[in-house]
Amino acid sequence: MDFSSKLLEQAVDEMSQLPGIGKRTALRLVLHLLKQPEDQTTQLANALQNLRSNIKLCKNCYNISDTELCEICSNSSRISEIVCVVEDIRDVMAIENTGQYRGHYHVLGGKISPMDGIGPSQLNIKPLIEKVKAGKIEEIIFALSSTLEGDTTNFYIFKQLEGTGIKTSTIARGISVGDELEYADEVTLGRSITNRIPFEDSMKE
Amino acid sequence: MDFSSKLLEQAVDEMSQLPGIGKRTALRLVLHLLKQPEDQTTQLANALQNLRSNIKLCKNCYNISDTELCEICSNSSRISEIVCVVEDIRDVMAIENTGQYRGHYHVLGGKISPMDGIGPSQLNIKPLIEKVKAGKIEEIIFALSSTLEGDTTNFYIFKQLEGTGIKTSTIARGISVGDELEYADEVTLGRSITNRIPFEDSMKE
Numbered sequence: 001m002d003f004s005s006k007l008l009e010q011a012v013d014e015m016s017q018l019p020g021i022g023k024r025t026a027l028r029l030v031l032h033l034l035k036q037p038e039d040q041t042t043q044l045a046n047a048l049q050n051l052r053s054n055i056k057l058c059k060n061c062y063n064i065s066d067t068e069l070c071e072i073c074s075n076s077s078r079i080s081e082i083v084c085v086v087e088d089i090r091d092v093m094a095i096e097n098t099g100q101y102r103g104h105y106h107v108l109g110g111k112i113s114p115m116d117g118i119g120p121s122q123l124n125i126k127p128l129i130e131k132v133k134a135g136k137i138e139e140i141i142f143a144l145s146s147t148l149e150g151d152t153t154n155f156y157i158f159k160q161l162e163g164t165g166i167k168t169s170t171i172a173r174g175i176s177v178g179d180e181l182e183y184a185d186e187v188t189l190g191r192s193i194t195n196r197i198p199f200e201d202s203m204k205e
Numbered sequence: 206m207d208f209s210s211k212l213l214e215q216a217v218d219e220m221s222q223l224p225g226i227g228k229r230t231a232l233r234l235v236l237h238l239l240k241q242p243e244d245q246t247t248q249l250a251n252a253l254q255n256l257r258s259n260i261k262l263c264k265n266c267y268n269i270s271d272t273e274l275c276e277i278c279s280n281s282s283r284i285s286e287i288v289c290v291v292e293d294i295r296d297v298m299a300i301e302n303t304g305q306y307r308g309h310y311h312v313l314g315g316k317i318s319p320m321d322g323i324g325p326s327q328l329n330i331k332p333l334i335e336k337v338k339a340g341k342i343e344e345i346i347f348a349l350s351s352t353l354e355g356d357t358t359n360f361y362i363f364k365q366l367e368g369t370g371i372k373t374s375t376i377a378r379g380i381s382v383g384d385e386l387e388y389a390d391e392v393t394l395g396r397s398i399t400n401r402i403p404f405e406d407s408m409k410e
Contacts (some may be wrong), residue, residue, distance in 0.1 A: 002301055005271045011256040014249040018234050027295065029223045033257060041257035044219040045250035051216040052238060052246035066210045089209070090232065096207055
């Protein structure tokens, strides 16, 4: 693209570094900001800069946090002996939204993915194993997405935990509530039949 | 969404003010920035802030520019007597990319749209009329998109120019080069037949 303005070109270049934002979209977004009051741009720029400079990772669970210990880890009414292993903060938010979980989390920060050059050492796996070995945890719940990378990561952690005698579980896979059976994929439907639960149990929910 | 971090929440809130960016996309973009080196966020924030604070509109054509007079208006090899009326800088960029136009532009900054509360006074129409009345322009080319708003704006300017005796034209509408006739809409196909040009002329291009 041939810009008449270096300032505009720089802003578009930076904006188009974001994932899924091409040059055209970046130009549209930047032109929008130019039409808005200057305050809006200042607030956006400050919020991003502020976040990047001041954000912390919770020293216990590695979740994104404004403080040394995140709100969940510092909440004494949460059950610290049960730890749900997730990929990132979006998964924490999704599970928190259900209101069904009272334990702690452990945020890995990604999944083992040799294709993307991500090995176990780049993830927060070691501190999890150490927490388990220190005897502070009773149950680990694996809640990574069920992809090749997710399964690999689960299995890697599971092997590392061998001999600790800790209880491990994984979130249930099955047909989504409200979904039609005929549209479900075979793997999910197969698992939901194999892992069927007593009817009385399903009534309790 | 329930964020565990106020900093994160603010960044996502500001990011989701941009058009077409919802809360989920904003979160994805902001988390991406957190995974990148801090420099990237700083550069993005600075580029946006810099653009918003220092950008100018060319005092002749109202195009976005780093200088008082834009590159096109200050280029003495361009024909200042022919002025192409466009909506915004994206149209200028599109026409410049063709390399087929050597005249000046006049950027309106929008189209007359009563539904959005945009009247003639919010657009750069008055300075265009004044330039014409000052006798500096020989031909006006209307190049707004052919929507209801575009046609209204064209017609409004055309009425304002009555009595000045200036030559006005509009860019040709027709079948895109390389397009199949059968997929063209009727209005476009109709216009392209009505406004057919001598075959010899089409050979010159």
